[in-house]
Amino acid sequence: MLAALSWVQALTFGLASLIVIMGGIGVVAFRNSVHNALSLVATLFGVAVLYVAQGAYFLAAIQVIVYAGAIVVLFLFVIMLLGVDKVESLAKERKTASLLIGSALGAGFAVMLLFAALAGAGRGAPTGAPSVTGVLDNTKDLNNIGEALFTKYVFAFELTSLLLTIAVVGAVVLSRKPSGDPIDLDEFPPVESGTADSEPQEVES
Amino acid sequence: MSQYLPILVMIVLAALFGGISLVMAKLLNPSRPTAAQTAPYECGIVEQTESPERFPVRFYLVAMIFIVFDIEIIFLYPFTTVYGRLGTFGLLAVIEFAVAVFASFLYLIANGALDWGPAKQSRKGDLGIDSARTSTSTIRRVGLEGREAA
Amino acid sequence: MIAVDPLLEAGGWSSIWITLLKVVVAFGLLLVSVIAMVWFERKLHADFSNRLGPRVAGPFGTLQTIADGMKLIFKADLLPSKADKVVFRLAPFLSLVPAFLTFVVVPVGGDFTDGGSGVVKIAGNSTLLQVADPQIGILFVLAMSSVAVYGIMLAGWSSGSKYPLLGSVRASAQMVSYEAALGLSLLCVLLNSGNLSTNSIVASQSNWNWNLWATGIVPFVVFLLAATAEMNRPPFDLVEAEQELVGGFHTEYSSFRFAMFYLAEFMNVITVSAVIATLFLGGPIGPNFGTTGWLAQYVFPVLWFFLKVLGLMIMFVLFRTTLPRLRYDQLMDLGWKLMIPLSLGWFLLLVGFKIGDDRGWSPFAVGVVGLVGLAIGGGLLSIAIRTSQARSAEHKVGA
Numbered sequence: 001m002l003a004a005l006s007w008v009q010a011l012t013f014g015l016a017s018l019i020v021i022m023g024g025i026g027v028v029a030f031r032n033s034v035h036n037a038l039s040l041v042a043t044l045f046g047v048a049v050l051y052v053a054q055g056a057y058f059l060a061a062i063q064v065i066v067y068a069g070a071i072v073v074l075f076l077f078v079i080m081l082l083g084v085d086k087v088e089s090l091a092k093e094r095k096t097a098s099l100l101i102g103s104a105l106g107a108g109f110a111v112m113l114l115f116a117a118l119a120g121a122g123r124g125a126p127t128g129a130p131s132v133t134g135v136l137d138n139t140k141d142l143n144n145i146g147e148a149l150f151t152k153y154v155f156a157f158e159l160t161s162l163l164l165t166i167a168v169v170g171a172v173v174l175s176r177k178p179s180g181d182p183i184d185l186d187e188f189p190p191v192e193s194g195t196a197d198s199e200p201q202e203v204e205s
Numbered sequence: 206m207s208q209y210l211p212i213l214v215m216i217v218l219a220a221l222f223g224g225i226s227l228v229m230a231k232l233l234n235p236s237r238p239t240a241a242q243t244a245p246y247e248c249g250i251v252e253q254t255e256s257p258e259r260f261p262v263r264f265y266l267v268a269m270i271f272i273v274f275d276i277e278i279i280f281l282y283p284f285t286t287v288y289g290r291l292g293t294f295g296l297l298a299v300i301e302f303a304v305a306v307f308a309s310f311l312y313l314i315a316n317g318a319l320d321w322g323p324a325k326q327s328r329k330g331d332l333g334i335d336s337a338r339t340s341t342s343t344i345r346r347v348g349l350e351g352r353e354a355a
Numbered sequence: 356m357i358a359v360d361p362l363l364e365a366g367g368w369s370s371i372w373i374t375l376l377k378v379v380v381a382f383g384l385l386l387v388s389v390i391a392m393v394w395f396e397r398k399l400h401a402d403f404s405n406r407l408g409p410r411v412a413g414p415f416g417t418l419q420t421i422a423d424g425m426k427l428i429f430k431a432d433l434l435p436s437k438a439d440k441v442v443f444r445l446a447p448f449l450s451l452v453p454a455f456l457t458f459v460v461v462p463v464g465g466d467f468t469d470g471g472s473g474v475v476k477i478a479g480n481s482t483l484l485q486v487a488d489p490q491i492g493i494l495f496v497l498a499m500s501s502v503a504v505y506g507i508m509l510a511g512w513s514s515g516s517k518y519p520l521l522g523s524v525r526a527s528a529q530m531v532s533y534e535a536a537l538g539l540s541l542l543c544v545l546l547n548s549g550n551l552s553t554n555s556i557v558a559s560q561s562n563w564n565w566n567l568w569a570t571g572i573v574p575f576v577v578f579l580l581a582a583t584a585e586m587n588r589p590p591f592d593l594v595e596a597e598q599e600l601v602g603g604f605h606t607e608y609s610s611f612r613f614a615m616f617y618l619a620e621f622m623n624v625i626t627v628s629a630v631i632a633t634l635f636l637g638g639p640i641g642p643n644f645g646t647t648g649w650l651a652q653y654v655f656p657v658l659w660f661f662l663k664v665l666g667l668m669i670m671f672v673l674f675r676t677t678l679p680r681l682r683y684d685q686l687m688d689l690g691w692k693l694m695i696p697l698s699l700g701w702f703l704l705l706v707g708f709k710i711g712d713d714r715g716w717s718p719f720a721v722g723v724v725g726l727v728g729l730a731i732g733g734g735l736l737s738i739a740i741r742t743s744q745a746r747s748a749e750h751k752v753g754a
Contacts (some may be wrong), residue, residue, distance in 0.1 A: 032444060034512065041505070052209055058551075061494040062279050069501025070275045073508070073531060074268040080512045081260040081524060141490065142551060146283030150291050152299055157280065164273050169308040171269040172316050175262050178228035210371075211487040212459055212495075215538055219455035222382075223615055225478060230428045230611035230664035243436040246606050264528050267687075271531045274695070278538040281702070282494070285545035288706060289713060294467045296710045303703055310696065315739040317747050319691045321684035 019046035033079040037072055046067050058142045133165045266318055277306050380458075385458055389622045390420040398622070403676040410682045415591040422426070424614060432610035437515030446513060447615035450506030453499040454619040457626040459486040460495050460553045464639045464656040467561045468649050472554070477653045483554055484639070484656070493545070496630055497538060500585055503623075504530045507587075507594070510616070511604035522603030525683065526587055526594035532690040533591075536577055539698035543574035543705050544634050557638040567635045570705060575635045577698045579670075581683040582631065584690065586623045588671060590678035591686055628667035629660075636663045672698055696736055700729045 026039025044067045049059035149157050288295045394417050401408025464484035465475055474481045504527055511523020544566050548559040567575050584591040594601030605616045640657030643651040687746030704725040711721040
């Protein structure tokens, strides 16, 4: 099967890239925001498949668990439950300016990628940077990550916990009212005093 | 990578199972829906209001907090495979990490970010309900007309 | 230790055929067992509530599920007028496919006694009695449960109707919350196996070293409850609390699209039972009475595995028949304020024991220090909860 592996890998790469690119186009092209978010999920899955093809299994798993399972779920929550697409019409925004800036940034990014690819072409490392652990051993990627994370990068690891704490604080602060009250988690603004009496059970005796 | 071949085959099989059954259903079942059948189900009541478009802040907050905790848990997976070799140093590193997680968790709870309790209980005094309004004062007894004089 | 299925590493066409055979067998097995599970649950549930349950179709009503499936295929397949048609059609697949997939990583047999690796020979090829043994192993289960959230979330949203939307919002917040507890309790199991592969997890439990007691009951209980909530099974079935939300997220679904959700739901009970058996009850491990060969590799392990899964499934049915549904705030409090901190603390305690074991620390001292730490954490947590209650009361009343 070793001889067959190369075309299997090529096929996997082709299909996964196709999913990634189609998903990427979908994120931009669909009009419905939920369809955009779902295209994003497709892209993330495609990238996960690419990770698997490269032997980075743990990365593939957390790609699905964190990105698809948590982050896009939050996106969908916001899109589905906030009625965003009905409140703000994207068509009203100034299109030409964003189109110009966007295409300029995109072109710049494309050039950058091209240079990176060309620079690494001869060395077999597309990004130009050597990997932390050298050649990936298929059965040991988690051990390698663990070892790197808890020895060489342990300071960064602890800093990450700090960063995540800041994220938690940020989430709480954002959901507060500007005046700094405790979070009002109620679905609707509290009943104004005085209006509560005008409920239908008002009875004249 | 070859370990993932069975998974791919299973995806295809499961999708085919669903797809073929749906095609079968399409061929076999009647498809002349009436307007009442395709209307949103509201237990027989004609729909008068749109579906809610906005939901409580708590749901977003839960989704946001979950992202943070998910990432924190993910960091602990590599730890389970290498902790034996790390020894005391690993224990200290993970305890420090856990303390940071727990501190943010305490902050969340103390700020009521994870509270789902019925707010009405604590808001009773806030609703402007007069304490004189009891069941005897608000419920009109019917069928007493003409008898009260007697 | 072999962390992957040797069959697929060896290569060759025979390995591909055997793989395909295993997938097809697992697929058929799942379908048959889901049919049995639906009957089993309905029958048991009926017995507990003093009813007869299915008894007409087939002997003892065993063919009831097939009859139901046939009926559903002939029913009109309605597409609600306000539905988002693409997503509405996609959602059942997002529910059904992960339900099938999760079972892939569960080892159902093989000889694990005395550190055996569970490898069996099929037609001269070494393989494992599980469909796939990917390196990420148990994380695959978590990934599938993340995907399953989409099925429910999108089904509710795309219906364009109120009850499904409410049900799916509840469901997604609930599933997302309990996924954290699920992941944390899983960590305790991984400490014992040192590897994510389900095969190593089972192998680490041989010689009666089951994770149920090797990790000290707590992770098992947390995992069991979190998995029940993750499946939206009673007593955590607020998603489809029929008195409130008709059918929850699948209210607008009919015909075979509904059947797909229904199948996925019951299949999840089977796979989750199998996963719990693998993680905590040693999967196919059990006494093989000194036998060797095919008896020790196939018959006894598969029998033990089946019995464990059956026991867990009875437990899930018992949950449904005996426990009243939780309120949403109770559900969220249980998940966030009890299970997550508890499993985090327990994980640290186990890490302390494990490392103390290596370093030769006294287990008693580690236990005392750990329990003091847990107590301090618990105290801080209760202070935080009380602070929040006081603040909310002050805010709400004083406003």
